[in-house]
Amino acid sequence: MARITAGVGTSHVPAIGAALDAGKAGDPYWQPVFKGYDFSKRWIAAQKPDVVFLVYNDHATAFSLEMIPTFAIGCAESFQPADEGWGRRPVPVVNGAPDLAWHIMQSVIQDGFDLTIVNRMDVDHGLTVPLSLMFGQPQSWPCRVIPFAVNVVQYPPPSGRRCYELGRAIRKAVSLFDEDLNVQVWGTGGMSHQLQGPRAGLINREFDTAFLDDLTRDPERLANIPHIDYVRETGSEGIEMVMWLAMRGALEEKVREVHRFYHVPASNTAVGHIILENPQ
Amino acid sequence: MALDKPYMDVPGTTIFDADMARKGYHLNQFCMSLMKAENRQAFKADEAKYMAAWPMTDEQRQAVRDRDFNRMIALGGNVYFLAKIFATDGHTFQWAAARMTGMTEEAYRNMMLGGGRSPEGNRYIGEQGNG
Numbered sequence: 001m002a003r004i005t006a007g008v009g010t011s012h013v014p015a016i017g018a019a020l021d022a023g024k025a026g027d028p029y030w031q032p033v034f035k036g037y038d039f040s041k042r043w044i045a046a047q048k049p050d051v052v053f054l055v056y057n058d059h060a061t062a063f064s065l066e067m068i069p070t071f072a073i074g075c076a077e078s079f080q081p082a083d084e085g086w087g088r089r090p091v092p093v094v095n096g097a098p099d100l101a102w103h104i105m106q107s108v109i110q111d112g113f114d115l116t117i118v119n120r121m122d123v124d125h126g127l128t129v130p131l132s133l134m135f136g137q138p139q140s141w142p143c144r145v146i147p148f149a150v151n152v153v154q155y156p157p158p159s160g161r162r163c164y165e166l167g168r169a170i171r172k173a174v175s176l177f178d179e180d181l182n183v184q185v186w187g188t189g190g191m192s193h194q195l196q197g198p199r200a201g202l203i204n205r206e207f208d209t210a211f212l213d214d215l216t217r218d219p220e221r222l223a224n225i226p227h228i229d230y231v232r233e234t235g236s237e238g239i240e241m242v243m244w245l246a247m248r249g250a251l252e253e254k255v256r257e258v259h260r261f262y263h264v265p266a267s268n269t270a271v272g273h274i275i276l277e278n279p280q
Numbered sequence: 281m282a283l284d285k286p287y288m289d290v291p292g293t294t295i296f297d298a299d300m301a302r303k304g305y306h307l308n309q310f311c312m313s314l315m316k317a318e319n320r321q322a323f324k325a326d327e328a329k330y331m332a333a334w335p336m337t338d339e340q341r342q343a344v345r346d347r348d349f350n351r352m353i354a355l356g357g358n359v360y361f362l363a364k365i366f367a368t369d370g371h372t373f374q375w376a377a378a379r380m381t382g383m384t385e386e387a388y389r390n391m392m393l394g395g396g397r398s399p400e401g402n403r404y405i406g407e408q409g410n411g
Contacts, residue, residue, distance in 0.1 A: 060364075064308070065305055065308050066309075082315075083317070084315065084364075085320070086367050155287075155297040194293065195376075195377055196349075197294055197350060199290070199381075200292075200378075200381050201377060201388060202398075202402060204399045207399075232403045236293050236295065267392070268377045
């Protein structure tokens with residue numbers, strides 16, 4: 001039986017990937033960011049997940065305005081790192097887990113979540129930066145990855161509640177998969193940040209801290225936060241935090257926080273990171 | 281009856297909703313074309329010629345020429361699409377964000393190092409915050 005053992009939440013700031021790729025991880029500006037993931041690298045080396053179900057958003061990379069799926073599951077054998085305008089990130093190809101992805105698709109759609117099935121897609125920093133933060137710079141990624149893209153570019157994104165409930169449907173789907181697999185679910189993006197207009201640079205440490213606290217204490221409260229609260233309190237791009245709720249919904253009711261990190265800034269953004277373990 | 285758009289009173293912020301997406305469709309799709317290296321080269325070689333192939337408005341073309349990102353956003357641009365323009369120019373998100381706030385890059389960077397822009401006074405239009 002496949003089982004979800006843990007969830008990871010992390011920001012996916014593109015500048016973090018650029019800094020790592022350019023060999024600047026030790027610079028005074030970046031060193032505190034990467035230090036927050038030292039524990040995580042040791043932790044994941046011990047955990048050895050077989051598959052990471054990685055909830056992220058595409059940033060006008062694979063999906064332009066031609067097609068905008070609200071929820072898209074990557075079912076391909078592999079996914080190339082995208083050229084987002086700066087050239088491709090020098091990171092390994094992302095190997096998929098098509099058997100599990102197709103299984104989850106079939107289960108989750110029958111539970112009422114009408115996913116878009118994607119068999120060809122390049123993956124942008126939203127997906128590759130979290131892999132870099134958790135695994136560093138290996139020759140190949142040490143696990144398979146199911147990319148799960150959530151629209152947060154075109155308003156309205158799915159609600160936090162919808163993402164949370166989707167997580168629950170993913171939990172059920174994984175539990176019904178026969179192969180013995182150690183699966184992690186990651187929620188990425190956030191935390192508070194605004195990249196546009198005269199209000200760019202908004203950071204709300206208080207909101208972010210309460211959000212991190214309530215991932216263990218009161219996820220129901222988080223699931224009820226409406227879009228407008230994210231926009232007003234955390235900046236227009238803070239709405240990415242709904243993706244963390246898909247991760248949280250995929251875990252058990254009671255989880256254990258084993259690591260937390262919060263740092264301002266990385267470029268325009270508050271970097272948040274948390275590791276939650278399911279009961280053994 | 282109209283749709284509820286509670287985000288219209290957030291200062292210094294444009295939500296990329298249905299109205300903006302329709303307005304900015306061609307501008308944003310032009311930006312997408314810059315994902316390809318050969319298109320970036322063609323754009324750099326002759327911006328006016330390259331943009332002529334896209335059915336944008338003259339106002340949108342001028343805003344691109346001026347690298348006036350706030351104007352592009354007002355004309356339907358979305359920052360993740362506009363990123364392809366400043367990436368082509370060799371700039372980062374922080375450079376672009378600073379430009380949109382009207383601050384120097386250094387002042388903006390220092391604001392971020394100091395913890396970022398506070399939400400205090402920046403939640404509603406008319407609060408007279410710094411956003």
